[in-house]
Amino acid sequence: MSAVIFSLRSAPEGDRLMLPLVRRTRDPHLGVWALPGGWLDPDEDLDSAASRTLAETTALMPSYLEQLYTFGAVDRSPTRVVSIVYWALLRSDLVDAQRSSAGAPENVEWFDADDLPPLAFDHNHIADYALDRLRNKVGYSRIAAGLLPDEFTLTELREVYEAVLGRRLDPSNFRRLLEGTDELVPTERFRTGKHRPARLYRRNRDT
């Protein structure tokens, strides 16, 4: 079992899409960075094993882990190992809360999803697969649900999406695109502050 967990982490140039890696403490690939994971126990379902191995290695507990894909190329490991990979999005405030309450394991670090070091086994391939899925096949509503609080402005959603895609988006086009979907629902509440009040949206749970 392995897991690819994406979160947004603050960086000087704005939020960056990042994922946690674990430095291996045994052979093969001793000392090399790898996706968090571990072995399936004989008396444990796949979902449980994914949650358990992620918690054991990183102290992270996403509310929702989803099966991504099963990787089983013959040469992906010195012995024949089929890896069932799960993935999740995790809000950065929850990452911080979980790490401070559980204690962050020492051999875990967060890496920029677009600038990963060479990883053990086929884990670079797996991380790329997860990133491609996130960028190309996940709708605005799920991105919002995974990385933002329950209510958010369109600007906040755009900034999250920019971090996910790794490029700037035109604000008016983004707004028009969203108004053409039913993935978001406007609320009657507004974000106030030093800028013009901005309407808060929530995701449409019916879609």
Added chain:
Amino acid sequence: MSAVIFSLRSAPEGDRLMLPLVRRTRDPHLGVWALPGGWLDPDEDLDSAASRTLAETTALMPSYLEQLYTFGAVDRSPTRVVSIVYWALLRSDLVDAQRSSAGAPENVEWFDADDLPPLAFDHNHIADYALDRLRNKVGYSRIAAGLLPDEFTLTELREVYEAVLGRRLDPSNFRRLLEGTDELVPTERFRTGKHRPARLYRRNRDT
């Protein structure tokens, strides 16, 4: 490895969405219908194993098998077995050609996807999962690619979709819906016959 292969088979009331099952010749579940499949060889990739076990059990060779999901509930089999499931759509003319050239195994039969017998292991659950995916998450373009020849009329596509969904669709609404997507491309060719000539479409390979 197991495989769920959907095709349209002629029935008196119109085309029906069907899938092939194999009657088991060994324990557990001797004599019970099951999804086609078999064991992963130590020196074989997952995709190859899915194709090989499907061909060995049913003589069917879809042009494209896609990994669906990996099922691993602890109690799904008397011993612990994790099953990596693939699925595909297969045009009925190709089914017929493959079966006549390879010889149809005697213990294989096609069943109505909505009226399956009790299956071995968790195979009813797996078949339901595949059917739900097909009905809810697969676009018109892929349905067309999997179940229709390269060019087709909107009426032919609607009839295929009706068979997939198991219900009638309103022809004008269906046409409007498709005109709002870029999944289909009109050609300059028409289907002629006893009815008014109907424009032929093909799927948009860019989407």
